[in-house]
Each structure stands twice: as structure tokens, then as C-alpha cells.
Amino acid sequence: MIRVVLPQHLRTLAGVQREVNLDVAGRVTQRSVLDALESRYPMLRGTIRDQLTQKRRPFVRFFACEDDLSHESPDAPLPEKVASGEEAFYIIGAIVGG
Amino acid sequence: MSEVRVLVGTRKGAFVLTSDGKRRRWDISGPYFGGWEIYHLKGSPADPNRIYASQSSGWFGQVIQRSNDGGKTWAPVGNKFAYDGVPGTHQWYDGTPHPWEFKRVWHLEPSLTDPDVVYAGAEDAALFRSGDGGQTWQELAGLRGHGSGPRWQPGAGGMCLHTILLDPKNPGRIFIAISAAGAFRTDDAGKSWQPINRGLRSDFMPDPTAEVGHCVHRIAMHPSHSDVLFMQKHWDVMRSDDAGGSWKEVSGNLPSDFGFAIDVHAHEPQTIYVVPIKSDSEHYPPEGKLRVYRSRTGGNEWEPLTNGLPQRDCYVNVLREAMAVDSLDSCGVYFGTTGGQVYASADAGDNWTSIVHDLPAVVSVEVQTLS
Numbered sequence: 001m002i003r004v005v006l007p008q009h010l011r012t013l014a015g016v017q018r019e020v021n022l023d024v025a026g027r028v029t030q031r032s033v034l035d036a037l038e039s040r041y042p043m044l045r046g047t048i049r050d051q052l053t054q055k056r057r058p059f060v061r062f063f064a065c066e067d068d069l070s071h072e073s074p075d076a077p078l079p080e081k082v083a084s085g086e087e088a089f090y091i092i093g094a095i096v097g098g
Numbered sequence: 099m100s101e102v103r104v105l106v107g108t109r110k111g112a113f114v115l116t117s118d119g120k121r122r123r124w125d126i127s128g129p130y131f132g133g134w135e136i137y138h139l140k141g142s143p144a145d146p147n148r149i150y151a152s153q154s155s156g157w158f159g160q161v162i163q164r165s166n167d168g169g170k171t172w173a174p175v176g177n178k179f180a181y182d183g184v185p186g187t188h189q190w191y192d193g194t195p196h197p198w199e200f201k202r203v204w205h206l207e208p209s210l211t212d213p214d215v216v217y218a219g220a221e222d223a224a225l226f227r228s229g230d231g232g233q234t235w236q237e238l239a240g241l242r243g244h245g246s247g248p249r250w251q252p253g254a255g256g257m258c259l260h261t262i263l264l265d266p267k268n269p270g271r272i273f274i275a276i277s278a279a280g281a282f283r284t285d286d287a288g289k290s291w292q293p294i295n296r297g298l299r300s301d302f303m304p305d306p307t308a309e310v311g312h313c314v315h316r317i318a319m320h321p322s323h324s325d326v327l328f329m330q331k332h333w334d335v336m337r338s339d340d341a342g343g344s345w346k347e348v349s350g351n352l353p354s355d356f357g358f359a360i361d362v363h364a365h366e367p368q369t370i371y372v373v374p375i376k377s378d379s380e381h382y383p384p385e386g387k388l389r390v391y392r393s394r395t396g397g398n399e400w401e402p403l404t405n406g407l408p409q410r411d412c413y414v415n416v417l418r419e420a421m422a423v424d425s426l427d428s429c430g431v432y433f434g435t436t437g438g439q440v441y442a443s444a445d446a447g448d449n450w451t452s453i454v455h456d457l458p459a460v461v462s463v464e465v466q467t468l469s
Contacts, residue, residue: 009133009158013174043174047158051178059157093157 002033003088010048010091014041019088028083030062031074048091063090101468102424103168104432105149106440107136110458112151114169117453119426121444124453130172131163138205138419138462139169145213146466150232152203152218160202162218162232175232179203179220182239188222189251198222198242205419207262211269219259223250223276225288238288241274246293246310253277253313253332254378260418261317265324273327273342278313281329283342294342298331315358316418320367328370328397330360330418335372337397348397353384359421363446364429368396371423371431371447373416381436382413390433392447406450407441414439419462426467434460 002022011018022036031054038045049056054074056062061070065079065087081087100119106112111129130136134153142148151163151172160179163172185198201221209215214231224242226235241247250257258277265271270287273294280295298312305311313332320326329336329345333356336345349355354374363369370393376384383389388407391400414437424430431447434440438457443450 007157009155012132013158013161043161046160046177050159052180057157057159096156 001085002028002036002082003085004033004037005088005090007091007093009093010044013043013047016041021085027075028078029075030069030072030078033078033089034074059094059096061092061094063092064088100426102426102430103141103146103466103468104422104440104442104453105139105141105169105462105464105466106434106457106460107139107151107419107462108434108438108458108460109135112136112139112153113454113457115440115453121424121426121430121442126454127169129458130169131161134161135202136461137202138464140206140208140464141168141466142208142213142216143210144208146468148208148213148231150206150208150216152206154202160200162203162206164232176228176234179218179224179226179235180237181224181242182237186242187248188257189249191252193251195248198224200224201256204258204260205262207264210264210266217262217264217272219262219274221256221258222252223257223259223279225259225262225272225274227288238284240284240289241282241291244282244291246279249310250276250279251311261314263317263319263327265319266321267324271324271341273317273319275314275317275329277315278311278332280310280312281314281317281327281342294338295345296343297338297345298336299334300332316360318360318362318370320362323367326367326396328360328362330357330372332356332378335360335397348393350393350398350400352391352400353389353402357416358418359416359433361421361423361431363431364423364425365427366394366429366446369394369446370396371421372400373421373433375415381415386411386413388412388414388435390431390443390447390450403443403447403450405448406443406452417461419464420460422463422465424465424467430465432463432465434463436460 104115111132113128137152139151147168149165153161187195190196205219207217218226225238261275263273275281325341327338337348390403414435421433431443436459439455
């Protein structure tokens with residue numbers, strides 16, 4: 001079970017609480033987690049990564065285990081503690097603008 | 099008993115304002131989609147309980163929301179806006195080629211006859227159509243592809259397709275406007291397009307009368323006179339009597355012919371409204387006086403409407419989508435400001451009251467007249 005923490009606006013959009021739990025088949029990567037997230041909550045498509053290029057939106061960041069993973073390859077394995085459910089995968093809106 | 103529903107998009111959410119036909123007491127609901135920019139909401143003429151909303155954010159991109167109950171509840175629908183084929187390039191601010199990139203939806207225009215058909219005007223400029231209530235979107239690519247697209251250039255607010263007018267007399271005819279490319283028309287439901295900018299003059303352009311490149315801020319049309327178009331250009335208020343074939347200036351005695359919003363009285367096709375703004379470098383009313391100007395002659399002769407509007411120390415702006423009219427017997431006129439006020443007149447502009455005065459900056463105002 002993968003734990004994903006969403007920013008407030010996306011919780012509202014998806015109608016969920018702060019943290020959602022996902023089953024992810026195969027390797028646990030940014031891509032597989034986001035695929036599972038968007039499959040379960042289709043309204044989140046396009047809000048975290050671009051619909052067409054699948055690239056992370058510029059003001060969205062990914063954190064886990066106190067590390068910024070935003071610039072990691074989407075196909076790199078996420079930390080073992082995320083894969084095991086011990087730690088959450090954080091999707092965060094960058095602090096920019098007003 | 100008639101009812102009026104005013105749909106207000108702001109920088110930080112949407113609001114729905116409702117009143118009976120007297121338009122004296124208003125109920126305010128919202129914010130919906132709090133914290134998100136709501137560029138536009140509009141109801142279906144064929145089913146007024148069907149409302150579409152464009153919700154966007156610099157962080158999380160574009161979402162389209164749909165209500166089937168008059169704005170009480172909402173659900174997200176499709177937000178995949180893919181340009182048809184290879185998008186190509188338009189001109190960047192410095193004149194260099196720049197790839198077309200989808201940023202947001204500025205305007206949603208539901209079909210006059212089918213609640214499931216809706217058009218979306220996008221930045222970077224393109225027109226999309228949905229035939230399934232907003233679940234999926236297809237570009238009407240003939241607009242970008244008709245030939246002049248590579249010469250379009252963004253205005254200060256981005257290269258947005260902000261105006262979509264559906265001709266009730268001719269189902270194949272659609273007018274659109276883009277900042278800063280100009281106005282365009284299709285007569286075959288979006289397959290082919292032509293620029294309709296003859297007579298426009300924009301002195302900031304190398305060729306002031308070029309076929310495209312004009313910063314059109316808004317076009318309005320009375321549904322019973324769909325060959326007659328009124329335009330608030332960056333500078334100049336313009337009029338066309340031949341469906342955009344040619345334009346002439348009707349700024350007349352306006353204190354400034356810069357502005358954004360323009361609209362037409364619901365029952366008097368020659369009565370039009372604008373809100374003059376001092377200049378493109380000072381986006382506030384001349385002399386700090388918020389005045390709507392009305393022409394009962396289709397332009398040229400204008401009268402200021404000031405009763406109930408602040409006549410000193412007022413430095414708000416009125417954006418291009420932020421004016422609308424209702425169709426009650428005594429035509430109501432509405433507009434919103436960047437200061438968060440929504441003003442209403444139940445007597446065609448003679449007297450104004452503030453329905454609500456502390457909203458986030460108002461981006462768009464639309465009105466539904468319900469019976």
C-alpha cells in the first residue's frame with residue numbers, strides 16, 4: 001500500500017482527505033504511483049503532470065523521506081520506505097506567488 | 099416569477115448571485131472552487147441548469163467543471179486540450195517563432211440548442227469543441243491552420259481566444275476574437291475561417307492596418323441583428339454592419355476609447371455599453387470616476403451613466419468578460435470590477451447598485467434570465 005499526501009486544492013478536487021492509499025502494481029516509481037493515483041481519481045489528470053507530455057507541472061514538487069525527488073527520473077524507484085508504506089509520497093504545490 | 103442568476107468568476111473562486119425579477123435583494127452563494135482562478139462560467143441557453151466553468155491555477159493547470167443543477171453542485175469533466183496535429187509556432191513578444199502551448203481556457207460558450215455542445219476559447223489561441231458535455235474536447239483546427247497563425251502574437255495578457263459568438267440565425271457562423279491577432283469568422287461551423295479585421299487600425303503595429311495582429315478586447319452582438327458587431331479594441335470602439343466584413347470607428351465623444359468590456363441592450367439592438375479606461379498603461383477609469391457609457395445610436399454619441407457608481411477616488415478596472423445583460427422587460431446591466439464589486443442596474447443603466455462589493459478581483463460576469 002502506497003501512501004500519497006495531496007496538497008489542499010487537489011484534495012478538494014478529488015474529494016479526499018489529506019492522505020490517500022493506493023495499490024501499485026510492479027515497481028514503485030513516480031510514474032507508477034501517479035498512474036495509479038490518476039486511475040483512481042481521474043479528475044486529477046493534468047493537475048500534477050501535463051496531460052500530453054506527462055511532465056511534472058513546474059510548480060508541483062515531489063518529496064519523500066525528507067528528500068526532494070522532483071528532478072528524479074519518473075521511472076527511478078522510490079525509496080523503500082515509500083514502497084513499503086512506512087513513509088508517504090508527498091505532492092506539494094510550490095510556494096510561489098500570492 | 100422571473101429570476102436572475104449572475105455567474106461571477108473571480109481570481110479566487112466562483113460566486114452565484116440570485117434575485118427575483120425586481121433585482122433588489124440578492125442571495126450570494128460561493129465561493130465555489132475557492133482559491134482557484136475562475137476565468138469564466140456560462141449557462142446553456144438550451145438548459146439553464148447546465149453551467150460550465152473554467153477553473154485554473156498556476157500550480158495545477160486547467161480543470162473544467164460542470165453543474166447540472168444551476169450551480170448548486172459541480173463535478174469536474176474533461177480537461178485534455180490537445181492541439182490538432184503538430185502545433186507549430188506563433189510569434190513571441192520579440193517576434194521570434196514560439197511553439198503553441200496550452201495554458202488555460204478563457205471562455206466557455208455553450209451551444210444555443212444542445213446542452214452537451216460547448217466551445218472553449220484557449221490560450222495559446224485555439225478553439226475547442228465538446229459534443230459530450232465537456233468530457234472530451236476536439237480542436238477546430240481550421241482556425242489556427244487557415245494561414246495567418248504564425249503571425250499571431252500574444253497581447254500583454256497572453257495570446258487568448260476570449261470571445262466566442264454563435265450566430266442564432268446561421269448555425270454555421272461563429273465569430274471569435276483573439277488578443278492580439280484580431281477577429282475571425284467561420285461560416286461552416288469551424289472548418290474554415292477568415293480574418294475580419296478590415297478597417298481596424300492599430301498604430302503599435304508595423305503595418306497599422308494589417309490583416310491580423312490587432313488587439314481586439316471584446317466583441318458583442320445582439321442576437322436579432324447578428325450582422326451588426328460592436329468591438330472594444332485595445333484603443334477604439336468599432337462597429338461592423340456586415341458581419342465583420344468591414345469596421346468603422348464609433349468612439350465618438352467617449353472620454354477614452356481604451357477599455358475592455360462591451361455589451362448590447364437585450365431589447366434595443368442599437369443601445370450599447372462600454373466602460374472607458376484611461377489608458378493601456380493605467381488600467382483604471384479616467385479621473386477616478388467609474389462611468390458606464392451608453393450609446394442609443396449604435397455608437398458615436400455616448401452618455402455617461404453615473405448614478406450609484408463611485409465618482410471619486412475609484413481606480414478599479416473592468417475586464418473584458420466582466421459585463422453582461424439580462425433579458426427582463428426592463429433590461430438589467432451588470433459588471434464586475436477588479437476591486438471585487440459587482441454592480442447592477444435594473445433600468446438599463448440609469449441607476450446602479452452594488453450587489454456585492456468585497457469579492458476577489460472579478461474576471462467574468464454572465465447573467466441567466468430564468469422564468
